[in-house]
Amino acid sequence: MRRMLRRGPGWVAGLDRALLRSISAFPGGHHDAFFRRLSASANKGKLWFAVAAGAALVPGRTRRAAVHGLLAQGVASAVTNLGFKTLLPRTRPLPEHLPVFRFVHPQPTSSSMPSGHSASAVAFALGTGFVQPALGAAVAPIAAGVAYSRVHTGAHWPSDVLFGSAIGACAALVTRTWWPVRPPFPPTTRSRGEAAKLPGGEGLSIAVNTLGGSFTEETAAALGEVFPLAHITIIEPEHDVAEQMEVAATRPGIRALGVWGGDGTVGTAAAAAIQLNLPLLVLAGGTLNHFARDAGTQSLRDAVPAATEGQAARADVGIVRVERGLADDPERAELIMLNTASIGLYPNLVRRREQLQPALGKPLAGVVAMFRTFAAEKPITIVVDGVRHKVWIMYLGRGRYYPRDHAPLLRPVLDDGVLDVRMITADESFARVRMLWSVLTGTVGTSRLTHLREATHVRIEAGSAPMVLAVDGETVPGVRVAEFTLKLGALTYYSPRGEG
Incomplete structure (x- = not known):
């Protein structure tokens, strides 16, 4: 059995040797040096890091494609080198199988099965292509050249390259949902209002x-x-x-x-x-x-x-009725909400993100801030519309915010008549581990811990202790009950865009 693993099954080994004989029959030339250099450039993923660095200079989808390609390449490399090379030991081709001038020197000492270079190459090409097809198409010939170079230089058997390529393709598919490309935001629209010139x-x-x-x-x-x-x-x-x-x-x-x-x-x-x-x-x-x-x-x-x-438009207004103090003698107040309200860790997350943003940029600062926040702090208990939850973040937007995930950024319409309700809960088993994993993979928006809905009325009650409520950046401590409703089209505001 061990001999079969080291040499490959009979028909596979026979096919490998037949293909190597065909390649060895190619006349020597400048292409031999080219494939040696191409193969060496992909050692430890250096080639793909260089391509990703170049693509990262172009903002938007191209930059995101580079990041996704590296994610897929990293997964493929880890699975190949830490998993399959240990489970499937196999000797590499010998100098007698190829001309000496073509043979890579020194030859790798790890298992020949599967090809890590091929796994990384295919994973990077497909990973970038899923996000930016044009970049993926440009990278594909390079990836194919790297995969073939491993056979041309005697570093791998053809079946090693085929198996490694399959691993790379699977890694790209598995990571396809990680850090997904956000769909375009809808256009900004305004409902015209009457205002004095x-x-x-x-x-x-x-x-x-x-x-x-x-x-x-x-x-x-x-x-x-x-x-x-x-x-x-x-x-x-x-x-x-x-x-x-x-x-x-x-x-x-x-x-x-x-x-x-x-x-x-x-x-x-x-x-x-x-x-x-x-x-x-x-x-x-x-x-x-x-x-x-x-x-x-x-x-x-x-x-x-x-x-x-006198160019003006109309906006809905959120009404927040809060109760503070003792339950039998509460202090009541009514607040106006034009933008957002939050309970839990959201203010801490924003504070950390703003501290890191000058050095890391907003996207990476957001990831690091989320990871630190969810790793270090504890969820709170609240009752939302009669249902008890343990939550890290409870977020309410006055109007539909985009993107439709955990990180709302823009609000194209100010009078859509809804409250944008988002919760990241800790009700599920292994909630902290699952949340940290979703932060690392950019899948918080699709995680089972994230709950997105729209409403026109929301009632939030404190759990065992009063909660701190933030409304449009202003904090209100000691809140026992917060009730959110809407006044449709209540505010007329000046806007140069008028009706979109």
Whole structure:
């Protein structure tokens, strides 16, 4: 039995020798040196790392194809070298089977069955091709050349190359769902709203929060230059933001409310605008400016024409009713949610990602931040619509966010009438190990631990201890109950895109 493994089954060994005799009959030439060099370049995957590094310079699908190719190549190499080469010992071809000038020197000492070079080559070519067919087609001839070079140089029998190629193909198929390519986001659309024209800022009252992340002494002067007829209220750190917002919104002759600040300040302004039936002009000025981004007014270059021409749209608004304190004597409050709310580890994940992003870039920083978060911290217990869960993250978006997985980024529509509900739970067996594996393979969005749905009403109750709720970046501690509903089309906001 051992002899058969070392030499191969009779008919396989006979076919291998017949093919080698045919190759040995080829006349010598420059092609011998070419295949030796090509084979050597693929040692330890160096060739594929070089190709991937070149492809990574092209952002988008090409870069993702390179990453996927390396994932498949790594799996194929591990399975071949750590598994099958141990289980299937086989001697390599001898110098008598090929001309000496063609024979690789020194010959590898590991088992001949299967070919690790072939497994890596096929895995990389197919792995890249699944994501970017053009790149896969370009790499395929190189991969085929590497596979053939192992026979041409006497490093492997033909059946070793065939078996290794099959392993590579299987590795590419297995990893096909890892780090999947995100489908394109739907186009941005707006539902047109009615708002006053504000030439020069006439009839506009702007509240400026000095705690906004980009506030400087020149901020008010810059706003005064582009809106010379507007009234500008400066909210100092010692002021109550809600009170000052109400003062700005109730000035005589005001036809629109403007706000300069981050998402928390914008939420306060939205509450005042809705109450007084005023259109809202959002000017990005804080650390987080998600609503300004979605509204299309991230810069004055976009905001000024929209206000001047009265270009506006409508947005749904989330209403968050919270109960804090003792169960028999709760303290109740109502909050406006324009963007997102979260419970659990999501704020910690975002904080870690932002710390790592300058050095690693956003995609890799997100992976590292998720791995650290889920490895180090514990889930919490909450009751969602009457069902008890252990969760790492509970996320609610005001509107449908994309991509449709664990990492929402963009919201093309602001009045779609839904709450985007996402949970990453720890209810299942071996939840932490399964979560870490899905983080490493980029399959969190399709994991059984991830639950995605849409709703118009969500009720969340704390488990054994009060929870911390984050709404549009502002934290609310000690929450026992949080109830989320919607007001459809409640907010009119200035937007340069109008109706998409």
